[in-house]
Amino acid sequence: MARKKQEEEKGIEAGWINTFADLMNLLLCFFVLLFSMSTVDADKYEQLVTSMTESINIFDKGGSSIGEGAFVSTGTDQLISVEQYFNEYENPGESTEVKEDESKRTDVDGNPQPNDSPDEDLSNAEKQYQAKKAAEQKAKADELYGRVNDDANRQNVEDKININIDKDNQYVQISLNGALLFDTGEVDIKKSVLPLMSKVGDILKKYSTHRIKIEGHTDNVPISGSFRNNMLLSTARANSVFEYLKDVKKISPKSMETSGFGEYKPVASNKTAKGRAQNRRVEIKIYTDK
DSSP: OHHHHHHHHHHHHTTHHHHHHHHHHHHHHHHHHHHHHSOOOHHHHHHHHHHHHHHTOOSTTOOOOSTTOOOOOSSOOOOOOHHHHHHHHHSTTHHHHHHHHHHHHBOTTSOBOOOOOHHHHHHHHHHHHHHHHHHHHHHHHHHHHHHHHHHHHHHTOTTTSEEEEOTTSSEEEEEEEHHHHOOTTOOSOOGGGHHHHHHHHHHHHTTTTSOEEEEEEOOSOOOOSSOSSHHHHHHHHHHHHHHHHHHTSOOOGGGEEEEEOTTSSOSSOTTSHHHHHHHSEEEEEEESOO
């Protein structure tokens, strides 16, 4: 009787197996039910598996392809996070664009890389072209300035005229004092200054193939007499120099032009007598371009 009692107690202790088996069956049914209610994107799943076989090679010594995917090579080539691929397929195109953008900004050491944008390349090429043209223009202006200075020294008039280059290197300018050339309110060149004008004309004849511009300027003191204002007076004085160079020095009028600016382009203050004297002037511009 004692032995039978022990066997009955053993049977009672093993009863949990039935309960556990029932629980496993219920869980299996539960997950089967969940799976049956879910939908699987077959195309996306196949892309994911194919991509993993191509890039991660997680199938050890694989020798087949999935669908029309690429052949799975032997072994594991790279250790890449699977999470990265899930993110890539949830946001297609985003990861690749970010990688490409980062690769343009930095190299493997984190150093900044030049922008390979065609627009930037075009901009850099244009800047280089403009810099080259500016250097060439400056060289032309410097060469012309040196020649005009040498001519002035040979004519012995360097102390009676001012020669300079404009800031953009477009022309060389000869400036003549207006009080030296004209009497107050008059437009006829003084006879006493004709020898100087003759020497200036000889200099200009060497550059008659260049564009030559003659400009008249005055101070801001109102005038009375033949001219209503300083603008007309400055224009008439520029025309007087033009006529002298054309008729006396035989410089072609096709290469010359005139204009008057009155008091509107001063080079000094009109508040002082010295400044007003500097503003009364005739400027002859010899352009580098022919």
